[in-house]
Amino acid sequence: MDEIKIALGKGRLEKFTLQALQEMGIEFPELKKGSRKLIFNDTEDKIRIVLVKASDVPTYVENGAADIGFVGKDTLLEQGADVFEVLDLGFGKCKFAVAGLPDQATKPNQKLTVATKYPKVAKNFYNNKGVSVETIYLNGSVELAPLIGLSDVIVDIVETGRTLKENGLVVLEDISEISARLIVNKASFKTKTERIHSFINQLDDLLKKHSIQN
Numbered sequence: 001m002d003e004i005k006i007a008l009g010k011g012r013l014e015k016f017t018l019q020a021l022q023e024m025g026i027e028f029p030e031l032k033k034g035s036r037k038l039i040f041n042d043t044e045d046k047i048r049i050v051l052v053k054a055s056d057v058p059t060y061v062e063n064g065a066a067d068i069g070f071v072g073k074d075t076l077l078e079q080g081a082d083v084f085e086v087l088d089l090g091f092g093k094c095k096f097a098v099a100g101l102p103d104q105a106t107k108p109n110q111k112l113t114v115a116t117k118y119p120k121v122a123k124n125f126y127n128n129k130g131v132s133v134e135t136i137y138l139n140g141s142v143e144l145a146p147l148i149g150l151s152d153v154i155v156d157i158v159e160t161g162r163t164l165k166e167n168g169l170v171v172l173e174d175i176s177e178i179s180a181r182l183i184v185n186k187a188s189f190k191t192k193t194e195r196i197h198s199f200i201n202q203l204d205d206l207l208k209k210h211s212i213q214n
């Protein structure tokens with residue numbers, strides 16, 4: 001029997017996801033902190049986990065290289081993957097927001113410039129308000145942009161708000177809430193229906209148990 005392949009982003013969602021899998025009785029004995037290995041089988045050889053860059057999870061799942069993926073809603077919104085989004089996992093909580101200097105002034109007759117790692121999300125947000133903007137793509141340290149005159153504002157993830165605060169920036173507008181999601185490859189859903197349903201149900205039960213406890 002084929003194993004179920006799960007794509008998991010190395011990084012912020014990794015610990016929560018592995019903890020959830022462990023609570024479901026799925027363990028990866030070879031997966032140790034600091035290891036550079038990228039593929040792991042569970043003790044029963046029924047589940048294989050592949051560790052990928054967080055933003056690549058939808059690509060692995062959409063193309064069927066993984067049956068299931070654990071990924072942030074931010075990544076899904078930006079990339080628009082053709083997959084089934086089956087569960088809100090409730091962890092990895094943060095939000096998309098517009099941020100800038102507290103005295104951010106509007107410039108008449110000039111396009112607002114928005115620095116971001118999420119140009120699609122930023123454009124959609126402003127388009128829906130009927131505002132035309134110019135987005136400037138950055139790979140990180142996005143908060144720098146309005147501080148040194150690269151952009152008027154940023155669209156970025158805010159979790160604790162600490163990065164904004166320590167750089168003298170404030171949230172100007174909230175865009176949307178973010179949390180981790182379980183996604184499934186559309187073909188796998190048909191070919192491995194029983195096992196994937198059972199995985200989703202087990203995980204759903206676990207989430208419900210946790211929400212009762214909290």
Ligand SMILES: Nc1ncnc2c1ncn2[C@@H]1O[C@H](COP(=O)(O)OP(=O)(O)OP(=O)(O)O)[C@@H](O)[C@H]1O
Pocket residue numbers: 009010011012013053054055071072073074075092093094157158159160178179180
């Ligand atoms: N403070 C935060 N900053 C970024 N993402 C966060 C934060 N808190 C929770 N998340 C969630 O964690 C997910 C994974 O974030 P992580 O930083 O591991 O990957 P990434 O944003 O793709 O970064 P990198 O480009 O360094 O791999 C995000 O997609 C988001 O849903």
Ligand SMILES: O=P(O)(O)OC[C@H]1O[C@H](OP(=O)(O)OP(=O)(O)O)[C@H](O)[C@@H]1O
Pocket residue numbers: 139140141142143156157158159160161162163164
């Ligand atoms: O509200 P906070 O808790 O401060 O978290 C938000 C910060 O975390 C993320 O950056 P990350 O650490 O991924 O670094 P980056 O600048 O390389 O994107 C995000 O882009 C914000 O900068």
